[in-house]
Amino acid sequence: MSRAVRYDDYGGVDVLNVVEMEDPTPGPGELLVRVKAAGINPGEGKIREGMLRDRWPSTFPSGQGSDLAGVVEQVGEDVEGFKAGDEVIGWTDNRASQAELAVIEADHAVHKPAGVSWEVAGALFVVGATAWAAVHAVDPKPGEVVVVSGAAGGVGTVAVQLARRTGATVIGLASEPNHEWLRRHDVIPVTYGDGVADRIREAAGGQVAAFIDLVGGGYVKLALEELGVAAERIDTVADFAAISEYGVKGEGNAAGARAEVLAELAELIDARELELPIERVYPLDQVREAYSELEQGHTHGKIVLEP
Secondary structure: OEEEEEEOOOOOHHHOEEEEEOOOOOOOOEEEEEEEEEEOOHHHHHHHHOOOOOOOOOOOOEOOOOEEEEEEEEEOOOOOOOOOOOEEEEEOOOOOOOEOEEEEEHHHEEEOOOOOOHHHHHOHHHHHHHHHHHHHHHOOOOOOEEEEEOOOOHHHHHHHHHHHHOOOEEEEEOOHHHHHHHHHOOOEEEOOOOOHHHHHHHHHOOOOOEEEEOOOOOHHHHHHHHOOOOHHHEEEOOOHHHHHHHOOEOOOHHHHOOHHHHHHHHHHHHOOOOOOOEEEEEEHHHHHHHHHHHOOOOOOOEEEEEO
């Protein structure tokens, strides 16, 4: 028997429980992984609350989580390139990573570089693939100005660094306590709130070429109407209505969900060319507390569970 996060109905953090389950068994093409760390993400909370039930309904009882890192415990038939004892980073599409044991597809795993900590590895997939896809969607060029809303969150911290690697000038919208981190990563910090368009224009010193929206709440309209950014140079992962209304892009995690992307990001972290800040690590039993902190909306980087 092993423990896993489960919930039996839509609701707040109080519906989350850690229960004992029969150990999962890998099928052909799958790996059984003993989880060392599993990241948590805002979208998981929205799914659990039923806010996204039309797009991603839950089937009860439901597990939770995509991100994971751990040690391969068992290898299914027809798997090449992995063996028991390998340290891996990966993901599951079956809402099952927040557990002591998880089954994942072998093509959803990469070998963990030695220089990547368990906490960072376990939190990397969702934010990393989302940031990678968003940056590629707006295609920054050297010397252009790119704005990222939610620049200090999990996706934002990765997106601003990847955008800077293109040679673009990056403006990051974030609260004042996160400005120093952005400056250290060669990102121009701008406080969000009333008057943000004027502050962006002042910081840009010219035309804003692209906008990555990780927050929603009107940033797409601001980018189009107040900053003059072309629709094809705007990507949002938070404002689904704006995608159809304004014709902007909506490329996020699904567009970056490939093992080669995950391996690329892990190698950058291993080489100290990319940083994923970890705000806090909670034991699996404190999953409710972890999501309560996440849902306050002020997390810098990632919150991680350790089974």
